Amino acid sequence: xxxxxxxxxxxxxxxxxxxxxxxxxxxxxxxxxxxxxxxxxxxxxxxxxxxxxxxxxxxxxxxxxxxxxxxxxxxxx
Amino acid sequence: xxxxxxxxxxxxxxxxxxxxxxxxxxxxxxxxxxxxxxxxxxxxxxxxxxxxxxxxxxxxxxxxxxxxxxxxxxxxxxxxxxxxxxxxxxxxxxxxxxxxxxxxxxxxxxxxxxxxxxxxxxxxxxxxxxxxxxxxxxxxxxxxxxxxxxxxxxxxxxxxxxxxxxxxxxxxxxxxxxxxxxxxxxxxxxxxxxxxxxxxxxxxxxxxxxxxxxxxxxxxxxxxxxxxxxxxxxxxxxxxxxxxxxxxxxxxxxxxxxxxxxxxxxxxxxxxxxxxxxxxxxxxxxxxxxxxxxxxxxxxxxxxxxxxxxxxxxxxxxxxxxxxxxxxxxxxxxxxxxxxxxxxxxxxxxxxxxxxxxxxxxxxxxxxxxxxxxxxxxxxxxxxxxxxxxxxxxxxxxxxxxxxxxxxxxxxxxxxxxxxxxxxxxxxxxxxxxxxxxxxxxxxx
Numbered sequence: 001x002x003x004x005x006x007x008x009x010x011x012x013x014x015x016x017x018x019x020x021x022x023x024x025x026x027x028x029x030x031x032x033x034x035x036x037x038x039x040x041x042x043x044x045x046x047x048x049x050x051x052x053x054x055x056x057x058x059x060x061x062x063x064x065x066x067x068x069x070x071x072x073x074x075x076x077x
Numbered sequence: 078x079x080x081x082x083x084x085x086x087x088x089x090x091x092x093x094x095x096x097x098x099x100x101x102x103x104x105x106x107x108x109x110x111x112x113x114x115x116x117x118x119x120x121x122x123x124x125x126x127x128x129x130x131x132x133x134x135x136x137x138x139x140x141x142x143x144x145x146x147x148x149x150x151x152x153x154x155x156x157x158x159x160x161x162x163x164x165x166x167x168x169x170x171x172x173x174x175x176x177x178x179x180x181x182x183x184x185x186x187x188x189x190x191x192x193x194x195x196x197x198x199x200x201x202x203x204x205x206x207x208x209x210x211x212x213x214x215x216x217x218x219x220x221x222x223x224x225x226x227x228x229x230x231x232x233x234x235x236x237x238x239x240x241x242x243x244x245x246x247x248x249x250x251x252x253x254x255x256x257x258x259x260x261x262x263x264x265x266x267x268x269x270x271x272x273x274x275x276x277x278x279x280x281x282x283x284x285x286x287x288x289x290x291x292x293x294x295x296x297x298x299x300x301x302x303x304x305x306x307x308x309x310x311x312x313x314x315x316x317x318x319x320x321x322x323x324x325x326x327x328x329x330x331x332x333x334x335x336x337x338x339x340x341x342x343x344x345x346x347x348x349x350x351x352x353x354x355x356x357x358x359x360x361x362x363x364x365x366x367x368x369x370x371x372x373x374x375x376x377x378x379x380x381x382x383x384x385x386x387x388x389x390x391x392x393x394x395x396x397x398x399x400x401x402x403x404x405x406x407x408x409x410x411x412x413x414x415x416x417x418x419x420x421x422x423x424x425x426x427x428x429x430x431x432x433x434x435x436x437x438x439x440x441x442x443x444x445x446x447x448x449x450x451x452x453x454x455x456x457x458x459x460x461x462x463x464x465x466x467x468x469x470x471x472x473x474x475x476x477x478x479x480x481x482x483x484x485x486x487x488x489x490x491x492x493x494x495x496x497x498x499x500x501x502x503x504x505x506x507x508x509x510x511x512x513x514x515x516x517x518x519x520x521x522x
Contacts, residue, residue, distance in 0.1 A: 014131075017178060018087060024179035025093035031182070037100060049089070 005068070012067070016060045019053035026050045079103045079124040079189060084114045084140065085155070086133050094127075097182050103189065110134045115143050123150050125189055130156040130175075141173070149413075153188040155180060206392040210253035213246075214396050215389035219381040223250070230376045231257035236328070238313070238373050239351040241380030244429030247351035248311060250380055254349055255307035262306025262346060267299045270315030277320055278336045282327065288337025300333050303346040313350035313373065314364040321366045328372040348373060362502075383424040383431065391416045393428060397435040398449070408447045409439055415451055422455045483511055 001009070026046040033043030081103050085091050091107045098105045106121065108114035111134045117123075118140070128137040137154060144150055154175040176184050206214045209224050210231075230237055231254055239247040248266060255264040272280050279288070283298030299308055310316075316324070327333050328348065332341040350373045352359065359365050365373075383390065394416060398409050424430050434455060442450045483501065490496040498508040 018090075021179040022087065022089050022093065024181060025090060025097070028097055028182040029093055032097070032100060038096070042096075046093075 001068075009064075009068070012060070012064045016057060016064065019057040019060075023050050023053045023057075026053070080121065081105045081189065082108065082114065082117055082121070082123045082126045082128075084108045084111075084126065084132065084137065085129040086110060086131075087129075094185070097185060098189070101186060101189065111137070111139055114140050118143055126150055126152045127185070127188065128152055128154050130154050206396055210257045212249050212253040212256060214392050215386055216392070217381075217386035217389050219386050220389060223378065223380065226376075226378050227254055227257055230254065230378070231259075233376075234347060235375040236348045236350070236373050237375070238370075238377045239349065239380060240356060240377060241351075241353065242382045242427055243353045244427035245380040245382055246428050247353075247380060248309060250378065251307065251309040251349040251351065254347075255309075258307065258347065260306055260347070262304050263302065264307045264309065265299050265303040265346075266309035266311065268311040270312035274317045274320065277316065278323060281320075281324065282333045282335055283338075284336035285338040288335070292337065295335070298333060298335065300327060300344045300346065301342060304344060306346055308346045308348050310348060310350040310373075312352065314352040314354050314359060316365075318364070318366065321369050325366070325369050325372060328369070350374075383427040387420050390420045390424075390431065393431055394419055394435055397432050398439065401436060401439045405439070405444070407439065407444050409442060409449045410447050411449065415449060418451060418455070479511070480515060483508070 026049050029038070029046045030043045030050075032038045033040050033046070081098055083091060083094055083098065083105055084107070085094070086109050088109060091109065095105050095107060103125075106117055106123075108117055109132075111132050114126075114128075114132075126140070128140060130137045141152060144152075152173045154173065156175060156177055174188065176188060207216075208214060209220075210227060213220065213224065213227075227250065237251075237254060239250055241247055251266070252264060267280060269277065275289070278284075279292070279296065279298070281298050281300060283296050283301055284292050286292060286295045302308075327344065331345065332343050334341055352365075354362070354364065356377065356379075359370065360367075383393075391411070394411060398411060401407065402409055419431070419434075426433070438449050438451050441452075442448065483497070486497045486500050487494070490500065494508055494512075495505055498505040501508065
């Protein structure tokens with residue numbers, strides 16, 4: 001992997017981490033809802049968002065793999 | 078309740094984090110980029126800013142620059158990248174910390190509660206300072222430079238001369254050099270200014286029984302005591318000039334002859350000497366022979382005064398109070414406002430004055446309380462002397478300063494030119510010439 005590719009990988013991983021960050025926060029919200037600190041329906045909304053974020057994270061990881069799959073780029077060797 | 082500014086370009090994160098922080102009982106305002114955040118800073122004062130490191134219009138660090146100097150706002154940088162952590166740590170002062178994404182509610186809670194706690198609360202568990210080489214405290218740039226020098230010279234056998242104002246900690250640096258050298262011998266310290274002309278020879282080189290009246294037994298000198306170790310000669314420039322040839326001989330030949338003795342005794346130690354005079358002054362005032370200077374100052378190290386490393390004051394204050402707490406079984410803790418008060422003073426007496434001040438404050442305070450009582454103003458009886466020299470501002474010519482000094486001296490001795498010349502260390506003729514040049518000499522003078 002050359003330097004340019006590594007830089008790209010870093011950016012992609014940073015983007016992939018974003019949904020994880022959101023999920024963590026949503027999970028905290030759900031904990032609060034279960035403890036009765038905030039209304040229970042908030043937990044339901046939060047869980048929906050967690051599912052959505054998990055999908056998005058999975059997608060970005062798949063595209064990451066595609067990006068680094070040898071031979072898919074137009075570059076000739 | 079705190080007023081918190083939350084800056085992050087991820088709106089969904091903002092949303093959830095807001096809910097959590099509001100639930101924790103704080104007021105939250107949000108911004109999604111630097112520009113918005115800067116706007117908020119103009120309108121509001123915040124107790125705490127939670128700041129994303131990477132924002133669409135630049136690094137979150139730029140926001141720190143918009144904070145007024147000495148602002149009480151506490152900043153927590155949030156970074157998605159663990160490696161950024163190290164960089165931030167180096168960049169930021171005591172009011173800034175960081176969290177690594179993904180963050181949890183506990184992280185936020187902890188970050189926000191830090192503002193209310195005195196910063197030293199956590200320090201009781203782990204010290205808030207590192208002792209470099211087992212002795213030196215401070216993380217400022219000039220101290221880092223000093224650590225580098227100490228590290229380098231300790232690997233060699235070179236003699237070191239420490240230069241620095243009174244109270245900067247020359248003896249502490251000497252002990253640090255000894256510790257870093259990992260030599261087998263002991264660390265022996267002596268003060269060359271503390272002995273009379275007659276006794277300094279015996280102190281340095283030892284004496285044989287009956288060498289002089291009162292020499293009832295034989296005695297090892299400090300050179301012998303410090304065999305394979307480090308000999309610290311404090312106030313080297315106060316050593317009588319006629320004793321210096323003897324010292325030179327020891328430094329050159331690495332042997333001592335005890336006073337009243339004939340036998341040469343080989344010695345092997347690193348000599349660390351110290352003076353509070355400036356290098357130029359040493360050269361000019363002839364308090365130290367040139368040949369001795371070059372023997373002693375193979376590696377000169379200048380220790381910065383405390384006012385040039387004010388960022389180290391909280392750490393030093395913390396160290397001194399912990400030391401006093403340990404000695405006296407007290408629980409004193411600094412309040413952040415107090416540390417700021419300490420930082421705003423110039424400390425003409427340097428670290429020694431700071432230590433004295435902390436000690437005095439600890440005595441003045443109620444031992445049952447955790448709070449230290451500080452006097453409203455920090456004053457030292459020696460500060461006056463410093464005022465005089467702080468009148469020496471850069472940009473004045475030597476002539477101007479010289480003229481002022483001459484007149485100040487004349488005033489002090491009621492115009493007696495012979496005495497004034499003596500005090501100034503110049504000949505009467507020179508003094509007359511100067512006064513003549515100032516056009517201030519009437520013919521009958």
